[in-house]
Amino acid sequence: MAAVLVSAPYASAATEQASPKPGVTGVRTLAALDFTAGDSPENITVNPDSSVTVSTLGGHTAAGQRPTLVRIDLSGRRTVIVAGQQGDAFSGITRDRDGTLYYNVASDDASRAGIWKLPPGGTTRRIVALPTDGLPNGLALDPAGRTLYATDSTKGIVWAGPASGGKATLWLTGPALAPDPSVPFGSNGVRFHRGAVWVSNTAKGTLLRIPVTATGAPGRIHTVAGGLTGVDDFNFLSDRSDVVFAALNGLNQVAVVHPDGTTETALTASDGLASPTSIAVRGNRLYITNAGFAEPHDAKVQRGTINPAVLNCGPAS
Numbered sequence: 001m002a003a004v005l006v007s008a009p010y011a012s013a014a015t016e017q018a019s020p021k022p023g024v025t026g027v028r029t030l031a032a033l034d035f036t037a038g039d040s041p042e043n044i045t046v047n048p049d050s051s052v053t054v055s056t057l058g059g060h061t062a063a064g065q066r067p068t069l070v071r072i073d074l075s076g077r078r079t080v081i082v083a084g085q086q087g088d089a090f091s092g093i094t095r096d097r098d099g100t101l102y103y104n105v106a107s108d109d110a111s112r113a114g115i116w117k118l119p120p121g122g123t124t125r126r127i128v129a130l131p132t133d134g135l136p137n138g139l140a141l142d143p144a145g146r147t148l149y150a151t152d153s154t155k156g157i158v159w160a161g162p163a164s165g166g167k168a169t170l171w172l173t174g175p176a177l178a179p180d181p182s183v184p185f186g187s188n189g190v191r192f193h194r195g196a197v198w199v200s201n202t203a204k205g206t207l208l209r210i211p212v213t214a215t216g217a218p219g220r221i222h223t224v225a226g227g228l229t230g231v232d233d234f235n236f237l238s239d240r241s242d243v244v245f246a247a248l249n250g251l252n253q254v255a256v257v258h259p260d261g262t263t264e265t266a267l268t269a270s271d272g273l274a275s276p277t278s279i280a281v282r283g284n285r286l287y288i289t290n291a292g293f294a295e296p297h298d299a300k301v302q303r304g305t306i307n308p309a310v311l312n313c314g315p316a317s
Contacts, residue, residue: 027304035297038065041289055090092139128161138190156186189233233278
């Protein structure tokens with residue numbers, strides 16, 4: 001696989017845009033990471049003790065470096081819990097209720113490309129193989145803990161695979177998920193939320209909602225919002241709310257997407273954003289991974305406080 005970025009392919013300088021109603025305050029750096037050492041963060045999940053687990057791109061940002069899963073506690077102290085192989089990249093991660101971590105590995109090695117599992121106190125193993133000529137990116141788990149959904153950004157696919165291990169199934173593909181020649185990253189972030197699979201498309205700047213039918217098949221695709229230039233991964237205000245925080249990688253922004261499709265800018269480069277790739281939410285805390293693609297390669301994890309009153313976030317629609 002060529003050395004490509006797992007996130008949005010934008011690395012231009014920030015486009016500043018003032019936010020008249022910032023919904024996130026007190027943004028600070030939780031942990032500074034070393035882009036030149038391959039520690040460019042890609043995805044994030046919050047652990048029960050409010051520490052976070054972060055995936056890094058490894059050799060896809062620094063030749064010869066191995067990707068990692070890193071636990072970062074509230075003091076910013078880092079502990080590597082998984083170290084991958086040179087040439088691989090770690091992308092989407094998700095966590096089950098029992099503490100099991102699942103993560104995507106992008107690799108040229110057919111024995112490594114796919115979805116991997118790390119149970120509490122156990123060892124890693126691959127549970128679902130994925131093609132080496134694709135780019136596995138976002139990863140989500142359904143509430144029952146049975147089915148994993150993985151996006152492929154270059155193929156414009158959502159794969160489904162059993163969390164217990166087994167064969168990947170092509171769950172959904174089509175124009176709404178596809179990349180285009182100018183932006184070769186289509187389906188990117190993915191979340192399972194309130195009976196539907198939600199997917200961001202970087203090339204089209206869209207956020208999509210796909211209901212899951214009683215048989216597990218995809219329903220009709222609904223475009224929740226457009227105009228999300230350079231959208232990478234995203235997350236929800238809460239399990240009961242359809243308000244979304246979306247990382248806009250190339251613009252160095254975090255956008256708030258409301259259930260009616262309207263958007264507003266919550267954070268910009270003036271808040272320290274540097275190629276934001278993913279979002280995690282726990283209570284009123286917002287966590288942001290910054291890949292640092294553009295100079296001066298300010299790779300880091302940030303944390304801020306959500307102000308729901310300012311966001312005017314009521315119950316989900």
